[in-house]
Amino acid sequence: xxxxxxxxxxxxxxxxxxxxxxxxxxxxxxxxxxxxxxxxxxxxxxxxxxxxxxxxxxxxxxxxxxxxxxxxxxxxxxxxxxxxxxxxxxxxxxxxxxxxxxxxxxxxxxxxxxxxxxxxxxxxxxxxxxxxxxxxxxxxxxxxxxxxxxxxxxxxxxxxxxxxxxxxxxxxxxxxxxxxxxxxxxxxxxxxxxxxxxxxxxxxxxxxxxxxxxxxxxxxxxxxxxxxxxxxxxxxxxxxxxxxxxxxxxxxxxxxxxxxxxxxxxxxxxxxxxxxxxxxxxxxxxxxxxxxxxxxxxxxxxxxxxxxxxxxxxxxxxxxxxxxxxxxxxxxxxxxxxxxxxxxxxxxxxxxxxxxxxxxxxxxxxxxxxxxxxxxxxxxxxxxxxxxxxxxxxxxxxxxxxxxxxxxxxxxxxxxxxxxxxxxxxxxxxxxxxxxxxxxxxxxxxxxxxxxxxxxxxxxxxxxxxxxxxxxxxxxxxxxxxxxxxxxxxxxxxxxxxxxxxxxxxxxxxxxxxxxxxxxxxxxxxxxxxxxxxxxxxxxxxxxxxxxxxxxxxxxxxxxxxxxxxxxxxxxxxxxxxxxxxxxxxxxxxxxxxxxxxxxxxxxxxxxxxxxxxxxxxxxxxxxxxxxxxxxxxxxxxxxxxxxxxxxxxxxxxxxxxxxxxxxxxxxxxxxxxxxxxxxxxxxxxxxxxxxxxxxxxxxxxxxxxxxxxxxxxxxxxxxxxxxxxxxxxxxxxxxxxxxxxxxxxxxxxxxxxxxxxxxxxxxxxxxxxxxx
Numbered sequence: 001x002x003x004x005x006x007x008x009x010x011x012x013x014x015x016x017x018x019x020x021x022x023x024x025x026x027x028x029x030x031x032x033x034x035x036x037x038x039x040x041x042x043x044x045x046x047x048x049x050x051x052x053x054x055x056x057x058x059x060x061x062x063x064x065x066x067x068x069x070x071x072x073x074x075x076x077x078x079x080x081x082x083x084x085x086x087x088x089x090x091x092x093x094x095x096x097x098x099x100x101x102x103x104x105x106x107x108x109x110x111x112x113x114x115x116x117x118x119x120x121x122x123x124x125x126x127x128x129x130x131x132x133x134x135x136x137x138x139x140x141x142x143x144x145x146x147x148x149x150x151x152x153x154x155x156x157x158x159x160x161x162x163x164x165x166x167x168x169x170x171x172x173x174x175x176x177x178x179x180x181x182x183x184x185x186x187x188x189x190x191x192x193x194x195x196x197x198x199x200x201x202x203x204x205x206x207x208x209x210x211x212x213x214x215x216x217x218x219x220x221x222x223x224x225x226x227x228x229x230x231x232x233x234x235x236x237x238x239x240x241x242x243x244x245x246x247x248x249x250x251x252x253x254x255x256x257x258x259x260x261x262x263x264x265x266x267x268x269x270x271x272x273x274x275x276x277x278x279x280x281x282x283x284x285x286x287x288x289x290x291x292x293x294x295x296x297x298x299x300x301x302x303x304x305x306x307x308x309x310x311x312x313x314x315x316x317x318x319x320x321x322x323x324x325x326x327x328x329x330x331x332x333x334x335x336x337x338x339x340x341x342x343x344x345x346x347x348x349x350x351x352x353x354x355x356x357x358x359x360x361x362x363x364x365x366x367x368x369x370x371x372x373x374x375x376x377x378x379x380x381x382x383x384x385x386x387x388x389x390x391x392x393x394x395x396x397x398x399x400x401x402x403x404x405x406x407x408x409x410x411x412x413x414x415x416x417x418x419x420x421x422x423x424x425x426x427x428x429x430x431x432x433x434x435x436x437x438x439x440x441x442x443x444x445x446x447x448x449x450x451x452x453x454x455x456x457x458x459x460x461x462x463x464x465x466x467x468x469x470x471x472x473x474x475x476x477x478x479x480x481x482x483x484x485x486x487x488x489x490x491x492x493x494x495x496x497x498x499x500x501x502x503x504x505x506x507x508x509x510x511x512x513x514x515x516x517x518x519x520x521x522x523x524x525x526x527x528x529x530x531x532x533x534x535x536x537x538x539x540x541x542x543x544x545x546x547x548x549x550x551x552x553x554x555x556x557x558x559x560x561x562x563x564x565x566x567x568x569x570x571x572x573x574x575x576x577x578x579x580x581x582x583x584x585x586x587x588x589x590x591x592x593x594x595x596x597x598x599x600x601x602x603x604x605x606x607x608x609x610x611x612x613x614x615x616x617x618x619x620x621x622x623x624x625x626x627x628x629x630x631x632x633x634x635x636x637x638x639x640x641x642x643x644x645x646x647x648x649x650x651x652x653x654x655x656x657x658x659x660x661x662x663x664x665x666x667x668x669x670x671x672x673x674x675x676x677x678x679x680x681x682x683x684x685x686x687x688x689x690x691x692x693x694x695x696x697x698x699x700x701x702x703x704x705x706x707x708x709x710x711x712x713x714x715x716x717x718x719x720x721x722x723x724x725x726x727x728x729x730x731x732x733x734x735x736x737x738x739x740x741x742x743x744x745x746x747x748x749x750x751x752x753x754x755x756x757x758x759x760x761x762x763x764x765x766x767x768x769x770x771x772x773x
Contacts, residue, residue: 009289009749013172018194020162020172035070035081036120038539040146043076054143057129065123072536077145079539084120088311092119095307114183114605117149121604122308148601150542155181156597164597169590175290182596183605184296188287189553190589192611193560195286197585199279200567203272203578210268210575214259226667227254235448235674235699236687238357239459243687244699247667253374253464260573261469261637269572269629270734276568276622277738280615281745288748291609292755299609301412319409331402335421338398339428345387346432353380354458376461377471381478384433388483395425411550416613418551423558423617430479430562434570437472438628438636447703447710448674448682463702469637472573480566480577484584487559492591495546495599545601552603556592557614560585564618568625572632626734634727638670644719645669669715671700673707 013019044052059069059080065088070081089111111119124147128134138144159181162174173194179187218224228251236242291297309316357376399421408414442463446452451459464470567581596603633639645666646652652662674682676697688696704716 007289007293007749007751007755009286009752010293013195013286016198017170017172018198019175019191021174021176035083035150035535036116037082037124037147037149038542039080039082039124039144040539040543041078041080041144042142043073043078051141051143054129054131054133054138054141058127058135058138058143061127061129062124065127070535072532072539074536074540077543079536079543081535081539082120082124084116084123088119088123089116091311092307095310096304099303099307112180113152114180115607117602118183118605118607119308119311121149122305123312126309126312146543146547148542148545148547149604150538151545151602152181153538159593159597164590164593166590166594169586173589173593176293179294181605182603183607184291184294184299185606185608186553186596186603188290188608188611189557190593191286191290192283193585193589193592195283196279196560196564197582197589199275199282200578200582200585203268203275203567203571204582206268206271207571207575207578210262210264211259213264214262217258217262218255221258222661222664223666224251224254224258226664227251230667232668232671233690233696233699235701236683237459237462244683244690244696246690247700250464253470256473257464257470260473260575261639263639265572265575265637266633266639268575269633270730270737272568272571272578273622273626273629273734274737274741276625277741278745280618280622281742281747284747285745285749287610288752292752295759296607296609297752297756299607301606301608302410304607305410305412321409322407327405327407331405334398334402334405335424338395338425342391342425342428343432345391345429346436349380349384349387349433350436350460351454351458352383353377353461354454356380357461374474377474378478380433381475382482384475385479385482388429388479391429392426395422395429399425415550415554419554419613420617422554423561426558426562427565431565431569434472434475434479437468437475438570438573438632441471442468442702447672447705448699448701449710469573469632472570472632472636476566476570476574476577480563480574480580484563484580488584488587488591492595492599495595498546542601546599548600548603550604552600557611560588561614561617561621565621565625568621569628570632571625572629572637622738623735626731626738630727630730630734634723634730640723640726641670641719642666644715644722648718649715670702670704672703672705672710673698673700675707 010019010021014021041055044055046052059071062069062082066085068081068083068085070083072079072081092115093111125135129138133141135144135147139147155177159174159177162168162177173190175187175191175194178190228248230247232247233244234247236244288297291299306318309319353376356379360375399418402421403414403418406417408417441461444452445460445462453459563581563584567577571577642663646662649669650662650666651660651664676682676688676699683699685695688699690696704713704719705711706713
């Protein structure tokens with residue numbers, strides 16, 4: 001049998017600087033100076049009050065289970081230190097050994113402190129008083145103010161020095177140390193985030209190259225020259241307040257459009273689709289290596305929950321699997337209604353932009369009136385961000401209520417259901433407006449004489465003659481920048497400010513005595529404890545920290561997966577998105593680490609072997625990215641119209657022109673003319689006056705229509721056919737590439753599979769020897 005060696009995948013991550021490991025040892029089995037859990041309540045003088053009776057009854061229930069409860073009163077607060085008896089952990093170890101799914105996981109001979117905390121946390125939450133109320137209910141009723149597990153000072157300092165500091169931004173993460181302290185669930189999140197951040201480097205660099213490629217055409221592109229030197233009079237963009245304008249007025253806009261709407265974005269979008277697949281496939285390999293190293297490959301959260309139920313109550317009844325078509329139908333209807341409400345808010349944003357454009361067009365400031373549509377788009381993006389902020393809270397409440405209707409069997413099932421619903425709601429909240437801008441803006445607004453109006457009053461927006469992609473870019477830039485900067489500022493300053501206020505409200509704690517200080521920094525015999533003053537100091541310092549709950553890590557994952565969606569789905573419109581994501585993530589890793597280690601109470605360590613349903617969501621986003629980018633390039637951008645013009649309508653169409661650029665005349669080719677004659681006075685005469693005071697009898701607008709009856713020209717139908725052909729070809733080629741990449745990269749390294757094989761063989765032989773003995 002070969003000697004165990006470290007996984008090559010882990011060594012590769014160390015070499016790349018994603019992780020930094022110093023061995024794979026587990027933490028001590030028990031830290032004698034720390035209690036497993038602490039409950040905090042307000043001091044109640046009146047012993048006849050219901051809250052005092054419930055509090056006393058709950059503590060008595062814990063004592064019946066042989067829990068050691070230490071009570072310390074400090075002014076208006078009562079602290080209860082909770083320590084579980086050894087027999088509880090012995091039961092857990094035995095049941096783990098004989099279970100179906102978890103029996104090959106971890107080392108069955110030890111129970112580290114992270115596991116102790118998880119067991120005690122479960123028992124506390126599942127210990128009811130006579131009236132049937134559990135700890136969660138008592139917390140809601142303010143019988144208890146807080147509950148938390150304690151930070152270990154020595155381990156906390158070590159994590160702070162090696163991980164949770166700003167100067168470590170460009171260093172690898174000590175993933176195993178994070179796992180030993182916070183559990184596998186948190187460790188896998190940071191491993192995933194570190195790998196995602198590292199793999200953002202190639203697309204960030206290529207995105208910069210694409211941006212510079214567009215920048216290099218500023219002075220040579222015939223498209224920009226044609227717009228900037230044009231004398232074309234364009235039709236008014238709104239019904240009142242807007243006048244005809246010259247195409248050359250939007251020279252800067254045309255330059256910005258070419259930065260993101262060029263041939264380089266097509267190749268970049270194809271690269272990003274394959275990149276997303278390779279990112280996920282290699283993540284599976286790294287995850288498999290770590291969970292094999294941690295011996296949790298076969299771990300099952302639902303089975304551990306069943307074991308904990310038996311440890312808590314040997315006579316418990318199993319929670320049966322149930323399915324109700326009535327409940328499922330009700331949840332489906334509610335989800336559909338919620339999605340329709342979110343889409344309705346997108347329609348409200350459209351109305352807001354249309355109205356804002358009309359008001360801005362009437363402004364006396366010439367710059368603002370000339371760029372009313374761009375201003376309205378930017379205001380709409382800010383309004384969209386505000387809607388996102390409000391709807392995030394609403395979505396969370398609705399998702400939790402729907403999970404309550406479902407009545408899932410276990411916490412793991414509830415978490416999965418909540419994750420899917422919350423992500424779905426957030427996805428529509430973030431992307432509904434972007435999908436409108438990408439695929440509908442400027443395509444359903446009608447034409448002169450027959451404009452589409454909201455409530456028969458306000459005209460829908462139009463695209464710039466240089467294309468609609470710039471509007472999508474503006475929307476994405478504002479949302480991404482606001483989301484990343486504002487959320488990071490609040491994410492860090494919020495917990496810090498709350499801790500500062502708690503310190504101001506509570507008295508200064510006594511310094512730790514020298515005897516306890518030495519105890520806390522050294523390995524001591526089991527059973528040693530801190531003195532009462534030092535216990536109180538330790539418990540109070542943890543109480544001052546910000547609270548965490550079961551979904552604290554969910555918030556971090558949701559933020560990153562939404563960012564992954566931004567980075568991949570509309571990357572054709574915003575090649576710099578990976579660069580922004582990379583900068584944000586380098587800060588985000590340390591921000592989350594500092595917050596988790598120093599500003600928040602210790603998160604209850606959870607054992608798992610995967611990132612759960614998030615993996616399915618990421619794969620779904622990867623597929624959606626192929627579809628969306630194909631549609632953005634084929635439908636939203638001017639890539640196909642330019643291609644058709646170059647080879648079918650332009651000066652190079654017959655293959656004879658050699659001394660002229662093939663795109664000369666393209667902008668003029670995309671414009672149609674609206675004649676102002678006796679039969680067709682589309683615009684009032686007051687709107688047909690140029691900025692120089694000249695009256696005009698015709699104006700141009702972006703479309704492929706006849707100047708006589710506004711019917712669509714044959715060029716429109718040819719371009720439409722090529723658009724659809726490109727989208728189908730683009731998506732099929734990329735889906736095939738994704739499948740080939742997924743097949744080419746195995747989800748688990750061969751050494752992982754062999755290590756698991758030898759480990760199971762060794763355990764089976766040991767079981768056989770113990771049986772024969």
